[in-house]
Amino acid sequence: MKSTEQKFKTIEVDGKQRYYEPAPKGISAANFRKVVESRRSVRKFTDKPIPKEVLDDCLDMALLAPCSSGLQPWDFYVVKTPAKKAKLVTACLGQLAAKTAQELIVCVARVDRVSEFSKKMIKEWPMPEVPTLVRRYYQLIPYNYAPGPLNSFAMMKKAASNVGGLIAPLPRGPYTRSEVELWAAKSAALACENLVLAFRAHGFDTCMMEGYDEARVRKLLKLSDDAFPIMVIGAGERADDGVFWPQIRFERELFVHEI
Template structure:
């Protein structure tokens, strides 16, 4: 009998639950609508917190979790945020307004946390090595020096038929990476609200400079959307939901 390696001894297994109610899951997704008008009913604090916690379970690149959710509670700030949302009815009537912000300013911090807060007594050597190097995949450096270096290096590597991952060659690439991940968390959030009997409106129509000023964001923090949340008013959905033929979007190759 061969001796087990240390890695094999510590291998982690997590069985997938098989008792998920798919019909209720389908109901949550199909009943999620962009609600434009809410009632005066408040969302219980414990429900809002549970939905935010479920949002944070969204998949994300290298577990770097590049997001912050600002729950705007101060009446004056809420008034300014409604203004920043161009006075949309969904913002005016929402019980809660949450600004979802993608961040590229704490990649190093999150990489370090993946080592210090690894869910075993000590992070394996391979994990420590990974998180020492992975931040460079998303960072571009001062005056884009690192981004330009990667661009040249990747170009040379591809001439040798090397397969390479997506990386950030400039700040726009880094912003896109963080925004994609944050959008996944936003979807988790609104579906969680629906499961608890509440609704939402994901608003991308807002005055970004005003939102930045309101939340005092730096230039590596990007407002992705403002989510209005609350109880759906009887006339809160303005039109039936419809989608185009699936053949336009699904291709088997």
């Protein structure tokens, strides 16, 4: 919860006091590159356990991932119970990465907390005063992201945006249920990336698995229709033969375009 006693740094910009959070110094691009380049999809792990403090730190860093409107549409299920872990391995088609992982974590995207978390953003705004535009923004978000029965609201909003977009640039969506799910999935995937890089920085490795029986994973986690698994992440210490082949990346020119 926010505290009225908290002090904030400010700086004057164009005659107005603005919040000031300078970029930290001394961050090593070389070390970050080492983390990124050494991150591999590890298919076999050793029996070395991941210390709880390391697991917790990695999860905390995952929760710092960028997310749309700060709404954090994700959950992380750390499957610890042996019986449930065995069921998750089966749901992951018995993959070696799942069988040998010291930790199995399921990242779930959620679309049912947009209204709740919009209110929470206003309630827990970190500054003493919530700017009027910010308050209005979060008050409108639940309506903007509500598709309505059979996407009825979505179609009306989409038609209105198409007309308004002829006059000025407008955000186009998310409108339909599937578009709202995509919205949540994008933010959840960013959190997954934070998680695997955090494990690598701690000296552990991961395998991000999309090959699983979604119905079985849903049943195991008792997910509602408004929550869906994004991926299962196996984590542990890399075995000597845990990486099966060299990494393959196509030519940079296929992906990077200057216009």
